[in-house]
Amino acid sequence: xxxDALTRRFGDTxxxxxVSLTIAPGEAFGLxxxxxxxxxxxxxxxTGVLLPSGGDVSVDGFSSLRSPAAVRARxxxxxxxxxxxxxxxxxxxxxxxxxxxxxxxxxxxxxxxxAIERFALGEVAKRLVGHLSKGFQQRVSLAQAFVADPxxxxxxEPTSGLDxxxxxxxxxxxxxxxxxxxxxxxTHDLAEARSLSDRVAVLSRGRLVAVxxxxxxxxxxxxxxxxxxxxxx
Amino acid sequence: MTRFRALVKKxxxxxxxxxxxxxxxxxVMLVTALIFFDHLRIYNxxxxxxxxxxxxxxxxxxxxxxxxxxxxxxxxVLETLGITLIALxxxxxxRVFAEERARGTDxxxxxxxxxxxxxxxxxxxxxxxxxxxxxxxxxxxxAMATVEGGIGAEHLLAVFVGLSLHALGLASLGLACSAWxxxxxxxxxxxxxxxxxxxxxxxAGPFVSERAGRLLDALSMHxxxxxxxxxxxxxxxxxxxxxxxxxxxxxxxxxxxxRRVAG
Numbered sequence: 001x002x003x004d005a006l007t008r009r010f011g012d013t014x015x016x017x018x019v020s021l022t023i024a025p026g027e028a029f030g031l032x033x034x035x036x037x038x039x040x041x042x043x044x045x046x047t048g049v050l051l052p053s054g055g056d057v058s059v060d061g062f063s064s065l066r067s068p069a070a071v072r073a074r075x076x077x078x079x080x081x082x083x084x085x086x087x088x089x090x091x092x093x094x095x096x097x098x099x100x101x102x103x104x105x106x107x108x109x110x111x112x113x114x115a116i117e118r119f120a121l122g123e124v125a126k127r128l129v130g131h132l133s134k135g136f137q138q139r140v141s142l143a144q145a146f147v148a149d150p151x152x153x154x155x156x157e158p159t160s161g162l163d164x165x166x167x168x169x170x171x172x173x174x175x176x177x178x179x180x181x182x183x184x185x186x187t188h189d190l191a192e193a194r195s196l197s198d199r200v201a202v203l204s205r206g207r208l209v210a211v212x213x214x215x216x217x218x219x220x221x222x223x224x225x226x227x228x229x230x231x232x233x
Numbered sequence: 234m235t236r237f238r239a240l241v242k243k244x245x246x247x248x249x250x251x252x253x254x255x256x257x258x259x260x261v262m263l264v265t266a267l268i269f270f271d272h273l274r275i276y277n278x279x280x281x282x283x284x285x286x287x288x289x290x291x292x293x294x295x296x297x298x299x300x301x302x303x304x305x306x307x308x309x310v311l312e313t314l315g316i317t318l319i320a321l322x323x324x325x326x327x328r329v330f331a332e333e334r335a336r337g338t339d340x341x342x343x344x345x346x347x348x349x350x351x352x353x354x355x356x357x358x359x360x361x362x363x364x365x366x367x368x369x370x371x372x373x374x375x376a377m378a379t380v381e382g383g384i385g386a387e388h389l390l391a392v393f394v395g396l397s398l399h400a401l402g403l404a405s406l407g408l409a410c411s412a413w414x415x416x417x418x419x420x421x422x423x424x425x426x427x428x429x430x431x432x433x434x435x436x437a438g439p440f441v442s443e444r445a446g447r448l449l450d451a452l453s454m455h456x457x458x459x460x461x462x463x464x465x466x467x468x469x470x471x472x473x474x475x476x477x478x479x480x481x482x483x484x485x486x487x488x489x490x491x492r493r494v495a496g
Contacts, residue, residue, distance in 0.1 A: 010496050044496075047344045051493045069348060077344035083337040087250035088243070096246075099239025100345035144341075 030197030076145030086130025135166030326407025395461020
């Protein structure tokens with residue numbers, strides 16, 4: 001994934017200010033920042049949900065501006081809160097997620113079964129998504145993103161709103177996925193970023209204030225100072 | 234096609250998982266039945282009055298020609314039903330896009346391999362199918378009137394097509410309103426407002442020039458619907474409803490592009 005001087009404005013507010021960033025294939029990359037730093041805007045530009053005001057972002061050489069369909073075909077997305085259909089059953093929802101990504105027939109069924117097994121959803125596969133605990137809902141959300149085996153998976157605030165046990169469950173799932181494919185993890189939790197990412201970037205007030213190996217960037221005596229960097233600027 | 238089919242299945246599953254679908258089906262059938270039986274009751278009372286001695290000793294064969302099932306029950310039922318649908322259809326359409334946006338699942342859809350055009354197409358298709366199902370259920374009572382009313386099968390078919398096109402036109406307006414709003418309530422109120430305004434521009438006639446009046450009349454739904462009710466099947470009326478559907482689908486599709494720009 002490559003972002004070149006990515007800028008996004010909402011009226012007079014600059015949500016992203018010339019962010020340039022490269023994520024290598026197979027890398028687990030953490031995008032850090034306080035609430036309102038521009039992380040979600042960055043992801044929305046990457047997924048093609050928002051048009052950038054300037055610059056571009058591409059996946060596998062395909063620009064989200066010019067070829068949004070090609071970009072979408074290469075990514076899986078786990079939203080900040082579990083944005084699911086509570087009235088659907090888990091298996092039915094995963095069938096839809098696989099079908100919406102172009103899988104059909106036996107290939108779709110295999111993909112669904114793989115995702116159910118991978119994310120330990122067997123015991124709840126017949127239950128309504130809305131009747132699941134938040135932890136299970138987040139697993140369903142992860143399963144739908146991985147169901148079609150995309151090369152890039154974007155995970156936005158994966159443990160937000162979960163209790164400590166559920167948080168650990170989700171983190172351990174994400175840890176098990178490292179190295180398998182490119183993972184872009186968006187979080188404001190420093191410990192989470194440190195334990196799950198090879199490299200991190202820090203956004204503050206829409207600007208990129210640090211990028212590097214996670215131990216290097218977050219290993220300082222006061223990593224929170226990075227969160228405040230843009231605010232002081 | 235696989236992706237489109239998956240979305241259509243999902244739309245059907247979410248629609249029929251919600252009590253709103255069953256409620257709407259029941260409500261439309263109930264309202265239609267009430268309208269029908271109310272007109273039938275009035276018709277029977279008129280017949281009774283004409284047949285009674287207190288009306289001056291009319292004999293039953295002196296009942297005027299215009300007092301018949303066709304003119305006293307069938308057409309008034311269709312007229313009332315046409316207006317009632319303006320209020321009922323937005324209850325179905327208000328949630329279609331607005332609920333996705335309020336839940337945030339619109340972003341989930343947009344990050345799959347589905348294009349905005351496919352999303353709009355699938356949602357329109359499923360809503361249209363549901364509305365036709367609703368109309369088929371509600372048509373039972375007006376159709377019953379034909380047993381006595383002497384309206385042929387072809388006329389009845391024209392009426393059903395007209396009723397369905399009118400309902401689909403209203404559904405298209407409702408879907409476009411839902412596509413431009415995150416609030417189901419706002420979507421419903423906007424659909425009601427647009428539906429009532431577009432129903433009949435006859436009220437504007439005295440305030441505008443004759444030419445403008447003719448133009449406004451051409452935009453009204455009521456004359457088209459009325460023509461089908463009279464058994465007149467005209468290509469121009471089909472084109473009107475098809476144009477309305479296409480315009481609303483294009484507006485709904487444009488809402489996606491607008492959101493990409495505006496955020």
